[in-house]
Amino acid sequence: MNRPSSQPANATRVAPPLEGPRVYPARPSDVYLFGTCVLDVFFPSAGMDAIRLLEREGIRVHFPQAQSCCGQPAYTSGYTEEARAVARAQLALFAGEWPLVVPSGSCAGMFRHHYRELFRDEPETLALVEALAERTFELAEFLLEVCKVRLEDGGAPVKVALHTSCSARREMGTHLHGRALLAQLSGVERVDHDHESECCGFGGSFSVRMPDISGAMVRDKAAALKGSGAAEVVSADCGCLLNINGCLEKQGDALRGEHLASFLLRRTSAASRGGAK
Amino acid sequence: MSDVAHAPAQPIAFKRNAREALADPQLRRNFRGAMDFLMDKRRSQFPDGDELERLRAFGNRVRARALSKLPELLERLDARLSRNGVKVHWAETVDEANAIVHRIVEQHAAKKIIKGKSMVSEEMEMNHYLGDRGVDCLESDMGEFIVQLRAEKPAHIIMPAIHLNAGQVAQLFHDKLEVDYTEDVDRLIQIGRETLRRNFFEADIGVSGVNFAIAETGTLLLVENEGNGRMSTTVPPVHIAVTGIEKVVENLRDVIPLLSLLTRSATGQAITTYVNMISGPRKADELDGPQEVHLVLLDNGRSQAFADGELRQTLNCIRCGACMNHCPVYTRIGGHAYGTVYPGPIGKIVTPHMLGLDATRDLPTASSMCGACGEVCPVKIPIPSLLRRLREEAVRAPAAAPQHVRGQGAKYSRKETMVWKAWRTLNTSPALYRAALYAGTRLRALMPAHIGPWTDHRSAPKPAARTLHELAREHLGDQ
Numbered sequence: 001m002n003r004p005s006s007q008p009a010n011a012t013r014v015a016p017p018l019e020g021p022r023v024y025p026a027r028p029s030d031v032y033l034f035g036t037c038v039l040d041v042f043f044p045s046a047g048m049d050a051i052r053l054l055e056r057e058g059i060r061v062h063f064p065q066a067q068s069c070c071g072q073p074a075y076t077s078g079y080t081e082e083a084r085a086v087a088r089a090q091l092a093l094f095a096g097e098w099p100l101v102v103p104s105g106s107c108a109g110m111f112r113h114h115y116r117e118l119f120r121d122e123p124e125t126l127a128l129v130e131a132l133a134e135r136t137f138e139l140a141e142f143l144l145e146v147c148k149v150r151l152e153d154g155g156a157p158v159k160v161a162l163h164t165s166c167s168a169r170r171e172m173g174t175h176l177h178g179r180a181l182l183a184q185l186s187g188v189e190r191v192d193h194d195h196e197s198e199c200c201g202f203g204g205s206f207s208v209r210m211p212d213i214s215g216a217m218v219r220d221k222a223a224a225l226k227g228s229g230a231a232e233v234v235s236a237d238c239g240c241l242l243n244i245n246g247c248l249e250k251q252g253d254a255l256r257g258e259h260l261a262s263f264l265l266r267r268t269s270a271a272s273r274g275g276a277k
Numbered sequence: 278m279s280d281v282a283h284a285p286a287q288p289i290a291f292k293r294n295a296r297e298a299l300a301d302p303q304l305r306r307n308f309r310g311a312m313d314f315l316m317d318k319r320r321s322q323f324p325d326g327d328e329l330e331r332l333r334a335f336g337n338r339v340r341a342r343a344l345s346k347l348p349e350l351l352e353r354l355d356a357r358l359s360r361n362g363v364k365v366h367w368a369e370t371v372d373e374a375n376a377i378v379h380r381i382v383e384q385h386a387a388k389k390i391i392k393g394k395s396m397v398s399e400e401m402e403m404n405h406y407l408g409d410r411g412v413d414c415l416e417s418d419m420g421e422f423i424v425q426l427r428a429e430k431p432a433h434i435i436m437p438a439i440h441l442n443a444g445q446v447a448q449l450f451h452d453k454l455e456v457d458y459t460e461d462v463d464r465l466i467q468i469g470r471e472t473l474r475r476n477f478f479e480a481d482i483g484v485s486g487v488n489f490a491i492a493e494t495g496t497l498l499l500v501e502n503e504g505n506g507r508m509s510t511t512v513p514p515v516h517i518a519v520t521g522i523e524k525v526v527e528n529l530r531d532v533i534p535l536l537s538l539l540t541r542s543a544t545g546q547a548i549t550t551y552v553n554m555i556s557g558p559r560k561a562d563e564l565d566g567p568q569e570v571h572l573v574l575l576d577n578g579r580s581q582a583f584a585d586g587e588l589r590q591t592l593n594c595i596r597c598g599a600c601m602n603h604c605p606v607y608t609r610i611g612g613h614a615y616g617t618v619y620p621g622p623i624g625k626i627v628t629p630h631m632l633g634l635d636a637t638r639d640l641p642t643a644s645s646m647c648g649a650c651g652e653v654c655p656v657k658i659p660i661p662s663l664l665r666r667l668r669e670e671a672v673r674a675p676a677a678a679p680q681h682v683r684g685q686g687a688k689y690s691r692k693e694t695m696v697w698k699a700w701r702t703l704n705t706s707p708a709l710y711r712a713a714l715y716a717g718t719r720l721r722a723l724m725p726a727h728i729g730p731w732t733d734h735r736s737a738p739k740p741a742a743r744t745l746h747e748l749a750r751e752h753l754g755d756q
Contacts, residue, residue: 203645
């Protein structure tokens with residue numbers, strides 16, 4: 001296949017779904033929000049923006065104050081027991097029937113796929129895990145497929161690059177949901193960037209265990225984003241944002257990535273909006 | 278598995294190798310360009326995503342079924358090949374495999390061997406072993422021939438010389454083969470072929486690998502594009518095939534989906550130029566083919582992977598190389614940095630069984646767990662899950678039982694274990710967690726500008742003024 005030279009390389013590889021196509025429920029009255037630890041400390045306003053987006057759709061949001069981390073850092077580092085203990089603590093907090101909305105594909109993937117692995121030898125817990133996996137949604141997917149939002153853009157015309165995290169893309173299958181949300185914004189032109197489907201190099205502990213390789217990856221990602229002609233960068237995962245923004249700042253570049261929730265709320269708060277309520 | 282105690286091995290200097298590779302702009306350009314090309318080629322072969330997924334699921338089932346009766350299939354393969362007149366040898370270690378090959382060499386007083394492409398022979402370091410014993414081994418695959426001239430190892434399991442561009446090959450041929458310098462790729466290939474052609478007829482023995490060993494018919498199937506595989510296996514009077522024990526499949530029907538997945542995933546070809554099916558030596562009424570055919574079945578750690586239900590999936594691999602073509606780490610550091618015969622994602626999960634987790638301790642951690650490898654694997658090996666499992670084995674307390682992987686516990690550190698225990702306490706004690714985050718955000722001004730390797734390539738992250746826990750509590754109340 002010959003690619004026209006103007007088109008970015010490897011931009012739109014869509015990962016195959018891990019399971020069959022997902023059936024989405026009707027819009028609920030209440031949801032849980034899992035804030036994620038990275039967002040908690042570094043991007044709390046993105047969490048608040050997610051809450052406001054959901055509230056705007058007429059949904060009551062519950063944020064159990066006892067929540068902490070999903071357990072992924074220990075899990076991917078091979079400290080399975082520690083991950084299981086932390087996962088168990090979270091499980092207890094989301095035992096009701098409301099959907100669990102997570103403003104991160106990575107942590108959502110942990111709830112939806114990896115908790116099954118963690119508790120595979122505990123049949124009783126596994127039943128809870130399966131039930132939670134069924135009602136765990138990444139934020140973009142929830143807004144689009146469950147809330148069926150209709151966004152009305154109130155912002156000035158702008159070119160935007162969307163970075164999708166690997167877990168959003170491959171574990172949650174939400175690569176195209178972020179695109180569809182941006183496409184609803186009339187003033188937003190989404191531009192592809194070079195090797196868009198490639199990892200930004202974060203990978204949690206990978207970024208400190210293999211700093212040279214991770215650094216090379218994030219520098220390439222920053223260069224691709226800068227080269228895309230986008231004035232703004234959006235992602236629905238704060239791990240990637242922490243990594244990409246850190247690199248852009250180190251390079252003295254003014255470009256910064258913003259969480260999708262913050263971007264969507266900002267673009268639509270001036271105009272009237274809201275789906276079929 | 279060997280009863281011999283595993284002597285602790287020196288770890289491969291992966292991080293140093295990676296650093297050197299990253300500093301080589303030519304190498305980075307060569308790999309990026311080549312991997313982009315291969316990704317596009319593969320994609321063009323699978324325009325229908327649903328069909329691809331059905332085929333991958335099919336391929337996975339075929340491999341899983343073959344592995345579920347691996348011992349039985351190997352016995353059947355041995356019996357059938359023997360009936361076909363092929364001599365079958367079993368080797369637990371690379372030393373045993375080399376000794377077997379050397380015995381055959383001595384029986385024929387062979388001085389010269391021509392080789393088709395074989396990664397198992399690389400595993401054995403056969404060229405080196407036989408070279409030390411006065412036997413000349415010449416690689417006949419163009420890529421292998423090039424890396425052999427450079428005294429290098431293959432940089433990729435399918436395209437051994439993918440790390441080089443035409444200019445580098447031109448210079449190599451000019452220096453080593455004493456031909457005029459030319460960057461014309463067709464001419465370079467012609468030069469290589471002329472050199473190789475003579476050797477096919479002078480060789481006493483031909484050596485090849487095997488893509489699929491078919492138990493039902495006793496057939497060794499070999500795919501290739503240059504015809505060198507067919508020459509190596511038919512022209513010399515003796516043919517020795519070497520392969521890993523996992524390459525056996527039940528019957529010819531099983532080969533069809535696997536073959537289709539292999540060539541399309543590897544080089545983006547619907548089928549290779551040559552598909553060789555070897556079922557025995559020359560028969561009395563036949564005019565060509567070798568008079569003697571041998572198969573060496575090598576274990577080399579594979580039965581360790583086989584013994585564990587999860588790690589067994591490693592052996593699904595049909596060696597297409599798609600995982601490395603799509604790997605952002607491999608693309609940046611190339612194949613040599615891994616310091617192993619099998620580089621890239623598959624190398625990270627298969628090599629610990631061959632060399633032990635102590636020698637390969639850095640390999641499972643050299644992944645951002647992005648999942649690109651698992652996404653494209655034609656037989657659906659869950660490579661990221663297996664990497665995670667190997668990480669778990671690597672940090673397990675050394676005395677812990679049972680022993681799943683040789684060299685387990687190689688990355689165990691009391692200090693790191695304590696850190697994770699503290700992390701667990703923090704994240705299972707809500708009040709403590711909130712207090713810690715409260716302190717972290719209030720002391721944000723004290724955040725150091727340099728925090729370990731993170732800030733080599735990034736500025737230090739700055740905590741927000743207040744946590745989401747606080748903001749949400751204000752907005753939603755205490756829930």
